[in-house]
Amino acid sequence: MIRLDRLSLGRLPVVPGARTPRCSTTGCRSCRRVVWDMARPLNPFSPSFGVSPPVLAGRRPPLSDFETVFGNVRSPSYATLVWGLRGTGKTVLLNAFEDRAAEQGWLIVSSAGAMPSGLLDDITAKTSRCLQTFEAEHGRRPGRVVSGISLGGVGVQTEAASEADAVPAAQHDLESMLVSLGDALAERGTGLLITVDELHAADVSEIRQFGGVFQLVSRRPERPIAFAGAALPELEDRLMTGPAATFLQRCNRYEIGDLSPSDAETALRVPIETAGGRIDDAALRKAAEASGGQPYLVQLIGADMWDECTDPIAGITIDDVERAVTDSVRKFGEHVYAPVWRRLSDLDKRFLIAMLEDPGSTSIADIGRRWQHDSRSLSRYRQRLLSAGFIAVVGRGRLAFVHEAARSHVARQAADEGWLEAGT
The missing domain is CATH 1.10.10.10 (Winged helix-like DNA-binding domain superfamily/Winged helix DNA-binding domain)
Structure with a gap:
């Protein structure tokens, strides 16, 4: 253990495992004495929006359904839409979809409804880069171009495209790029996943255009191109009855909400134990109850009670939880409700x-x-x-x-x- 006394906290280097002990006389953390206990495990919780928690509790049904896309091109989960209130873990669920796809060797294009360049332009640019990377790794395979049409018969004659006929990937429109990429991935037994977070913030006309392209290149010819989007409940009011409704209504839809009490306890207990800590049953029940099952608040309370505890390895107590909850609830309000209140x-x-x-x-x-x-x-x-x-x-x-x-x-x-x- 290294002890440094009477030093300015603002000038100290960041050291993994560092902690500031509560002052023995004032009960606060504002004293200048800092203790580095290198044996203390790092805080295992992740109270940040969109950052995947150490344990994704209570989300097995949508994950299980989504995983069917890898073995069945006709799975209804090829187009999936999840929605819920702020802090319920929509982005985290999209992250989990992407992780599952990556494990299967799929390529991933991630976008968001509020992109400055526009949703369609962003997806198009990222798909172009994805196609270029794929071609660089696997070699450009000559395509086929139409060389003649037999009116007396039913066939279309084709021949191998020359280099002069090939159009640079960056100049392809989204539809043609997805066709090329989808066909090439199908031959290799993989696919492409397109995810769009904050779909409620996207321009309605762009959602409609994207939906039309997706239906054309994926569902009808059964190419392995899947879509997953996430949105706030306002999507129901603003988009589901508008011109983008057809595509969105065809998606496999999940409304995600709070965790059950047992899932909230799992989301708190498992990270603590995995990090080498302990928490007594009364403290665990108190923390889960205080969270109300709200996934983001679960992470806030978990992180704060870990920091409040003098020695998590010896065990987090109900006193640690009670001190943590007040601050966690305040931060939750500032992060989740304050932006909405202002509007x-x-x-x-x-x-x-x-x-x-x-x-x-x-x-x-x-x-x-x-x-x-x-x-x-x-x-x-x-x-x-x-x-x-x-x-x-x-x-x-x-x-x-x-x-x-x-x-x-x-x-x-x-x-x-x-x-x-x-x-x-």
Whole structure:
């Protein structure tokens, strides 16, 4: 063990396994004494958006269905769409799809709906690079060009393409590149997976165009080209009834949500034990319960309670969990709800603040009475807040915050912005 005293934390190098012990006199972490315990395992959790957790718990059904694409070109999972609220692990599930595809030797093109260059241009550029890399590794195989048509018969005569006839891959449009790549991969028993994250942010016309190309080159001729997309629930309202609906409705669709209590416990316990740590049963139940099964919050609580614990190898206790939960819930609100809160209208915010008066669920009639609106006029605010992920329907005419972190964030923002003093 190396001990350094009275040094500025900001000037110290980053050392794997470093930890800052709680000050014995103040109970805080702000003292300048730093202890490096090189025997302490690194924190095994990954509380970052889109970063795959050490254990992907509770997502076996969509993964199992997706894996059928590798042995069956007619699998309905060749076009898969997953959606859910922020922090439920949509991007992580796409990562898992990509990992499974890579294990099978498939090529992968990853894009996102909010690409500055546009969705189609991004997929086209990446497919071009993918095709060029494939040709460089396997050698360009001469294609076939039409040399004549026999009107009296039924055949089309072809001959081998010359180098002069070959069009550079970068100049191919998306359809022709996917045809070339899909056919070449089929001969080698592999395929291509195209993934699009944040599909709800894409331009509707581009989704429609991509869907048309995908159907043309993949499903009808049964080329091994698969698609997987991820989106927020607002996709249902904005796209599923619009011009892009045909393609999206044909996708194998999964709505992913919170983990079950047992899956949340697994997602916490296994990384701890794999890293050489321990957690007692009461602490594990407390942490899983505090997470509400929310996958991102599970990772936040796991990471914070590991850091709170003086010695994870000896065991994480319920006291460590209780100290971690408060900070984890605050960070969860800042990361998940703050961006959405900033986009809400004042009337949307008033709706949420009116719900704070009830410790549990709230009836829409009570909100209308407090707000002096009839329940029918509240329906549009209700629907927007459902799509935004702040509230959920918990019974006929009754709503509740989706998580205690949502309630806490609304209460904190209402106080900070002066809503409570002004009244709702």
